[in-house]
Amino acid sequence: MKPVEVVEGETASVRCIATGKPLPSYQWIKLDRSNDLSKTDRFQVNKKTGELIMNRVEFGDDGMYKCVAANSAGRVETEVRINVLVKPQIYELVNVTASMTNETRIICKTKGRPPPRVTFRKLSNREPFIVGQQPDNNRITLKQETFADAGEAFGTLVITNLNRSDDGLYECIAENPTGKAYKNGHITVQFKPTFNRTKDLPSVWTWENRPGNLSCLPEAIPNATIVWRWNQIEISDENFNMGRVSRNNFQVFGRGPQSFLIVKPYNEPRYYTFYECVARNPLGEASIKIQLKQAFVPLPIGQVRTNIITATTIKFSILPPSNYDGLPIRSYTVQFKPEKQPLWEKGFLHTWSNGAPYIIENLVPEVTYHFRFAARNDVGLGPWTNGPSITMPRRSVPAEPTLLLPGVNLTYKQELQAPYSNHFEIRWNVPADNGEPIEYYLIRYCRIERTEDEERDIDCSENIQQSVQYTSFPLDHLVPDTLYKVELRAHNAIGDSTPATLRFRTARGIGPVPLENPTMSSGLIIGIVVLALVFILIVVDLTCFLANRTGAIASCCERIRKQKKDEEDPKLGSDEKEPLNQPLEKPVSVEYDGRQVYTKSGEIIGKHSAV
Structure with missing residues (x-):
């Protein structure tokens, strides 16, 4: 018989087959002990089939076994080698410590049958090391030693010229045909302070x-x-x-x-x-x-300039103190007062975070203001620097709105490519009102028709009034692949601002279907919805009538039928109304002869008649 391999700790079976008449009886014997295995604790022998069952296979079960088959005519025997395979075990992996530039070895000792194959993997890497010198790092070598008689194998990872990157966890992997075993060890690389x-x-x-x-x-x-x-x-x-x-x-x-x-x-x-x-x-x-x-408070501010002035607002640009080497500036503070106010202590204060837009709002038109500025850090507020004196402009129409186009800076003649073919939304920032509150916005848009010599506006909309509460407006029912121009104005009690203008081209695609009357009243919409609901109810009721004779239509039909019947009842005679009161014209008798039932007409059955 061929050698049989079984795994330590598991249950295994070996079968011996012989022929004879009468059928033979089987016996299993371990040769080094010469004992009948049917009489041992962990072994079972089926004497009729020749099957040997080994429970909880042990390392010592490895060896030669004899199967004996016998009947009244004689006996025959055969021998088989049973190899007990042992799953890999890692019984020693010691952490190591070594100094930088030195050599270190981490050794993994394993056992198993057959002796395991041993390798290492640094846990920060997916792939294990290969046997021999590593192709990507010649400082690292993996060695293997196998002791077949003892069923042991050692793996040694040798690292020369240690550096700090070699520090970490290393996984030892022991593998043979029965499975794998894993264990982690650590290499500590010592180094001087840094x-x-x-x-x-x-x-x-x-x-x-x-x-x-x-x-x-x-x-x-x-x-x-x-x-x-x-x-x-x-x-x-x-x-x-x-x-x-x-x-x-x-x-x-x-x-x-x-x-x-x-x-x-x-x-x-x-x-x-x-x-x-x-x-x-x-x-x-x-x-x-x-x-x-x-640390000290900041030095005086280097320079303050005005950027934008409206009737009620001023936007400044502030340059920090020159050659300032101190704690970072956290904020800037401005103090301002009307020209008629002699005392700074009664002026107004406003503070901005460093880098924020430096804007003062709610100033009074046609009033002259004096300003001074100071920087603040964690220590405190630095000295004041006098700024310019500014006379606010008179009340006027609002400033021109600023259209919001993220990441795009367009001139008047440039075109923006719209993402959609039939609609486009414009957005804007609220402009300065210049002394009078903005009441609403005016929006107007036109198609642009180009010829060889000029451009002209066609199909222009009326001025569309948009509430001051909103800073966006959707343009719908546009024509695909068409150039449009939009003008946006802000309006206050004095008048309209200059227009903010945008030119855009719609995307290619299918445009909206033109409507003769694009707006419908709410009453008309409600009427359409009610008619649709009534139509649906009629269809459902008709379906119920045709399928199950139920519903409102079925009830109406039933009432009509009953009404016709009630009208016909007076026309019927007394004989027709009470047919059960008339004597029977053809009485019938019934007889049973034990096998069959017979009926006869012309006789009236009494209550004592035999049935």
Whole structure:
């Protein structure tokens, strides 16, 4: 018989087949023990079929077995090799630690039958390493050793000239025909302290006797111990006790792996300087310098210019202080007052965030205002810088609206390609009202017809009035692939603004079907809906009548039928109305002879007649 393979821990069966007359009886024997397996605990032998069942296969079940078939005429036997396969197991994987530039080895010890194939995979990569030197990294080599007699296999990952990228988790994978086993190990790469990630630390600012907080966060394996230096003097308990540095000015929290130095300068210039953080571990040391600066309010603003002036609004542009090296500016403040107001303290204040549109609204037309400006940071408000004196224009028509076309800057003659063939929506910003509230907007659009020499407007709409509450308007029922011009005006009590103009071309496609009367009254719409509902009800009722003789039509028909019957009843005689009161003309008798029923006419059956 061919060798049979079974798996440790599972249930397996082996069958022995022999022929004979009478049918033979079977027996299984393990040769190294010479015992009858039918008498053991984990084995079962079917003496009629020759099947050997092995429960919870063990490692020691591996070996030669004999099957014996016998009957009254004789016996025959055969031998078979049963190989017990063992699933892979990883019984040793030790984490390793090594210093940068050195060599390290991580070894994975496995067992199984047959001996497993062992490889590694770094968890940050999908693909495992191949046996031998890696083609993309000649520093890494994977070696395998197999001990067939013991059923063991070792995998060794060798990494030379270690660097920090080699640090991390590595997965050992042991595989044979019965399955796979996995286990994780770690390679720790030691390195001296470094400040590569924090080498560009910003300066630390303090003011008004506020303590400055200096942070030191080095990277190091093993963790570094940290000391601070001020003017080459170490800030330590020893120097505190010797009076070289004052506990009133310094506090240190943490000596590794991170540390914080709290400096209380009390406005003494010597404390506004560089401080050195020194990190050490057995592999070396590194240091970084952090500057503590005294912060002040911002310098005067460099320049203020006016951009846009209407009757009630002014938009400014503000240039920050020149050569300013301090805390970032958070906001700008403007103070303004009418010319007739002599005291700035009674003027108006307005503050903008840095970078916001610098606009003042609700000013009074034809009034002269004086302005001054200042910048603010976390310390406070800087000195005032006088701005221009401005006389507001008189009340007038609104400013021209600004059409909103995201990402597009068009001149009058340029065309915008519309995304749709039959409609287009215009949007705009609310313009300055120039002293009188805007009452509404006026919209007018035309088709543009081009000839060789000129362009002319055709099919122009009337001025469409749009409520001041809205800043958009849809243009519907447009013609595809056609050039249009739109004019938008704002209107107040004084008049109309200059028009904001847009030219656009509709997309190619199927345009709207022209309507003779594009508008319908609400009453007409309601009437159409009611008629449609009535028609639907009639169709449903007619369907019910034809299918099941139910519904309103069926009820009406039933009433008409009953009414006709009631009208015909008086015409009938008494004999027709009461036919049951008349004697029977043909009485019938019934006889039963035990086998068949007979009927006879001409006789009246009495109540005692036999049936």
